[in-house]
Amino acid sequence: MSELDDFRAEIAAWFRDNRPPEPDFLLPESFMEVGTDAQFDYLRNWQRKIYEAGYLGMAWPVAYGGGGRPQIFQDIVNAEMVRQKTPFVPNTIGLNWAGPLILAIGTEAEKQRYIKGILNAEDIWCQGFSEPDQGSDLAASQTKATRDGDHYILNGSKIWTSLGSYAKYMILLARTNPAEPRYGGLSFFLAPMRTQGIETQPIRKLTGEYGFTQTFFRDARIPVDCLMGREGEGWKIAMMTLTFERGASGGQAGGTARLAPGVTDVVELARTARRDGRPAIDDPLMRDQLVRFLIEDQGDRLCAARGAIPALCSERPQAIPLSQKLRTSEHRHRLTQFAIGLQGANAARWVGDANAFEGGKWQRAYLNSFSSTIGGGTSQIQANIVAERVLGLPKD
Amino acid sequence: MAQLSHRIAFSDEQAMLLETATAFCREKSPIRAVRNLLGSETGFDRAVWDDMVALGWSGIAIPEQHGGSGLTLAEVATVTEPMGRHLLATPFVSTQIAVQALLHASAAQQKAILPRIAQGAIATTAMFEADGNWDLTAIETTATALRLEGAKSMVVDAGVADIFVISIRVDGAPALAILDRADLQSRILPETIIDETKRSARLDLTGIEIPAASLITGQAAREALGAIRDAALLLASAEAAGGIAGVLDVTVDYLNTRTSFGRKIGSYQSLKHACADILVGLERSRSHLYHAATLCAGNETAEIALRMAKTEACEVFAYAGDRAVQFHGGFGFTWECDAQLYLRRAMWLQYWHGDAAHHRRKLADLLLG
Numbered sequence: 001m002s003e004l005d006d007f008r009a010e011i012a013a014w015f016r017d018n019r020p021p022e023p024d025f026l027l028p029e030s031f032m033e034v035g036t037d038a039q040f041d042y043l044r045n046w047q048r049k050i051y052e053a054g055y056l057g058m059a060w061p062v063a064y065g066g067g068g069r070p071q072i073f074q075d076i077v078n079a080e081m082v083r084q085k086t087p088f089v090p091n092t093i094g095l096n097w098a099g100p101l102i103l104a105i106g107t108e109a110e111k112q113r114y115i116k117g118i119l120n121a122e123d124i125w126c127q128g129f130s131e132p133d134q135g136s137d138l139a140a141s142q143t144k145a146t147r148d149g150d151h152y153i154l155n156g157s158k159i160w161t162s163l164g165s166y167a168k169y170m171i172l173l174a175r176t177n178p179a180e181p182r183y184g185g186l187s188f189f190l191a192p193m194r195t196q197g198i199e200t201q202p203i204r205k206l207t208g209e210y211g212f213t214q215t216f217f218r219d220a221r222i223p224v225d226c227l228m229g230r231e232g233e234g235w236k237i238a239m240m241t242l243t244f245e246r247g248a249s250g251g252q253a254g255g256t257a258r259l260a261p262g263v264t265d266v267v268e269l270a271r272t273a274r275r276d277g278r279p280a281i282d283d284p285l286m287r288d289q290l291v292r293f294l295i296e297d298q299g300d301r302l303c304a305a306r307g308a309i310p311a312l313c314s315e316r317p318q319a320i321p322l323s324q325k326l327r328t329s330e331h332r333h334r335l336t337q338f339a340i341g342l343q344g345a346n347a348a349r350w351v352g353d354a355n356a357f358e359g360g361k362w363q364r365a366y367l368n369s370f371s372s373t374i375g376g377g378t379s380q381i382q383a384n385i386v387a388e389r390v391l392g393l394p395k396d
Numbered sequence: 397m398a399q400l401s402h403r404i405a406f407s408d409e410q411a412m413l414l415e416t417a418t419a420f421c422r423e424k425s426p427i428r429a430v431r432n433l434l435g436s437e438t439g440f441d442r443a444v445w446d447d448m449v450a451l452g453w454s455g456i457a458i459p460e461q462h463g464g465s466g467l468t469l470a471e472v473a474t475v476t477e478p479m480g481r482h483l484l485a486t487p488f489v490s491t492q493i494a495v496q497a498l499l500h501a502s503a504a505q506q507k508a509i510l511p512r513i514a515q516g517a518i519a520t521t522a523m524f525e526a527d528g529n530w531d532l533t534a535i536e537t538t539a540t541a542l543r544l545e546g547a548k549s550m551v552v553d554a555g556v557a558d559i560f561v562i563s564i565r566v567d568g569a570p571a572l573a574i575l576d577r578a579d580l581q582s583r584i585l586p587e588t589i590i591d592e593t594k595r596s597a598r599l600d601l602t603g604i605e606i607p608a609a610s611l612i613t614g615q616a617a618r619e620a621l622g623a624i625r626d627a628a629l630l631l632a633s634a635e636a637a638g639g640i641a642g643v644l645d646v647t648v649d650y651l652n653t654r655t656s657f658g659r660k661i662g663s664y665q666s667l668k669h670a671c672a673d674i675l676v677g678l679e680r681s682r683s684h685l686y687h688a689a690t691l692c693a694g695n696e697t698a699e700i701a702l703r704m705a706k707t708e709a710c711e712v713f714a715y716a717g718d719r720a721v722q723f724h725g726g727f728g729f730t731w732e733c734d735a736q737l738y739l740r741r742a743m744w745l746q747y748w749h750g751d752a753a754h755h756r757r758k759l760a761d762l763l764l765g
Contacts, residue, residue, distance in 0.1 A: 267763075267764065270764075281764055281765075284757075284760075287757075287760040287764055288753070288756050288757070288760065290760070290763075290764060291756040291759045291760050291763065291764075292756065294704075294759070294763055295684075295704045295707055295708055295756075295759070296680070298400055298402075298684070298704060299679075299680030299681075299683055299684055299704075299708060300680065301400075301402045302402055302404065302680070302683035302684060302686075302687045303679055303680060303683045304402070305402050305403065305404045305683070305687070306404050306679075306682065306683045306686060306687075309404060309406045309686075311406055311410070311411035311414065312404070312406055312682065312686060315641075316675075319675060319678075319679050320679055323672070323675065323676050323679060326672070326676065327676055327679075327680075380665070380669070382672075383665075383668065383669040383672040383673075384665065384668065384669075384672075386672040386675060386676070387662075387668040387669065387671050387672045387675075388668075390675060391644075391648050391671055391672070391675060392648065392652065393648065393651055393652065393662040393663070393668050393671060394652065394659075394660045394662050394663040395663060396663050396665070
């Protein structure tokens with residue numbers, strides 16, 4: 001057996017033996033859905049346990065708290081977490097967006113200060129990009145950062161701040177030059193959340209749960225060394241962050257960020273759920289729909305494989321990557337909607353009902369699936385992007 | 397549920413074939429050439445066929461000992477995709493499906509026939525009958541004491557084929573008869589089909605006597621029927637995937653040209669978003685296609701992958717053709733608009749060797765139990 005095979009066996013056993021017991025509450029589906037202290041504590045403890053076992057940040061430098069090993073080891077851990085359907089780790093923005101960014105372009109001081117706390121979940125990170133009035137148009141951000149001696153004074157508001165109530169730091173896009181209305185006027189900050197003048201207001205979602213906040217800045221003073229890079233480089237750094245966010249460049253600390261049901265879970269659901277007095281999977285119309293979803297899911301997985309073969313993507317190299325969010329988020333949305341219908345009259349139950357199927361997780365999954373068809377640019381914007389940038393159709 | 401493979405292999409040789417075939421089809425099959433052939437009797441251009449034979453394409457999947465290149469269905473699919481894109485009129489697919497069946501024939505039969513095909517003989521398979529059943533083992537045509545009784549339908553390229561592989565029932569079991577054009581004489585009766593770029597005929601077989609040496613029987617016959625189904629599904633997927641790309645080009649060109657209410661119609665989201673959906677379907681279709689081709693090339697079980705590929709590509713192609721007509725507005729309703737050529741091709745492919753609903757039902761049994 002090779003070293004990697006040994007390692008695979010080691011971590012398979014570790015996750016089997018160390019998985020935390022099922023809680024008596026419904027866990028969130030992703031780091032964007034963490035809405036109660038009980039959920040947060042459970043997931044933070046889980047991340048800490050994985051890190052202390054040496055299975056998180058395995059490829060990050062030892063000097064800052066990482067494992068200093070080849071990336072393949074972390075990939076094996078991530079795959080095993082998916083395979084065993086373990087709970088996810090909550091500090092995703094730190095581990096996979098802010099952390100790799102700091103390691104890529106941060107100063108030595110920034111690396112010393114932030115990386116360890118990201119890994120051991122001591123310091124939770126959030127992201128301040130979107131604003132209430134700007135929708136998907138990030139370049140129009142209005143939150144101001146005004147230089148005043150050794151400080152910047154922040155004023156404005158950010159929205160859809162996942163983990164906003166728990167975060168110690170925020171990666172923040174703010175306007176340092178109001179004379180530059182778009183890209184050039186933006187700067188990037190690593191902002192401490194526990195600052196006078198920064199307040200978070202929980203947002204109640206359509207599911208009735210919490211998980212996001214709106215973050216208000218009212219004359220909040222943060223030290224000048226919170227600026228990352230130079231003034232005016234905010235857009236460039238934000239775009240680099242998005243490549244980490246989308247997984248388009250390596251360097252992430254690892255772990256999983258969600259435990260959302262997929263198409264094979266829906267097939268299993270169809271075996272247990274009943275419609276019209278028999279297992280849903282015996283209903284010919286349900287079978288036809290299930291196969292449609294299986295073909296679609298398989299098609300997207302195969303697109304990932306084909307995307308790695310340049311000769312099969314040469315005509316439109318951007319087609320697979322630029323359509324990825326549209327394909328997968330719409331698939332999940334329709335899939336979870338369909339999953340509810342497998343449950344017959346019980347489909348109308350909701351989270352908290354004693355007879356709700358699997359605690360109502362399918363109903364919740366459907367309503368939460370809007371977070372991917374709306375967040376990060378709506379499907380309608382995504383379709384515009386695909387049509388304009390890949391097919392060359394004219395803008396509106 | 398069984399874990400599905402996600403592997404796609406694509407060799408340098410395939411990449412070269414794809415490039416060559418794309419350039420060839422663009423040059424030999426501009427849309428005016430497609431239209432010129434619509435009303436012709438044979439439906440194809442013999443000179444273009446000879447060029448394809450000279451390039452070695454007719455023998456791609458024929459073993460080297462019989463004068464071919466000894467490659468696989470994956471390479472055949474690779475050159476088929478651009479043929480579909482440019483609506484190239486050719487008996488290539490019919491011939492290649494027959495080749496896959498003949499690879500299960502006896503050594504003597506292979507030796508007699510495969511070299512002829514490598515050198516340019518056209519072949520086809522006669523599978524379907526009057527009731528339109530897609531099950532290749534549901535055969536009514538019989539041979540009793542080597543005398544045929546029955547008829548075959550939807551025999552593609554029968555009008556120009558030199559070699560026919562015909563499914564029949566002998567002593568109750570499926571078998572194949574390999575006949576020559578001379579054996580069929582006046583029994584080839586042209587049919588009128590929805591896709592005017594293709595040609596199909598009915599074979600009236602009653603009373604024809606066949607030599608015993610022409611038969612494939614037993615296990616070999618069952619394997620040959622399976623090979624015919626696999627090849628037909630893969631090559632239909634390839635033609636359809638190419639067709640989606642072709643009709644999307646036609647649509648996008650028009651949306652970038654035509655103005656209405658003072659703006660390019662491609663700027664309207666109702667049209668733009670349907671095009672994005674078609675592109676997504678094209679990407680998924682090509683991914684399914686080359687995955688299924690990978691499994692076929694490796695002689696792995698490919699039934700699930702093939703049925704998925706056929707379902708996805710043909711359904712997306714039918715949608716893309718339908719939207720192409722609609723988005724051309726009044727012009728789309730006319731004969732002159734090229735969108736109809738693709739839509740009719742899409743409808744032909746959808747109902748050839750099983751439509752999407754048929755394959756989804758089969759897939760449900762394979763995947764869900």
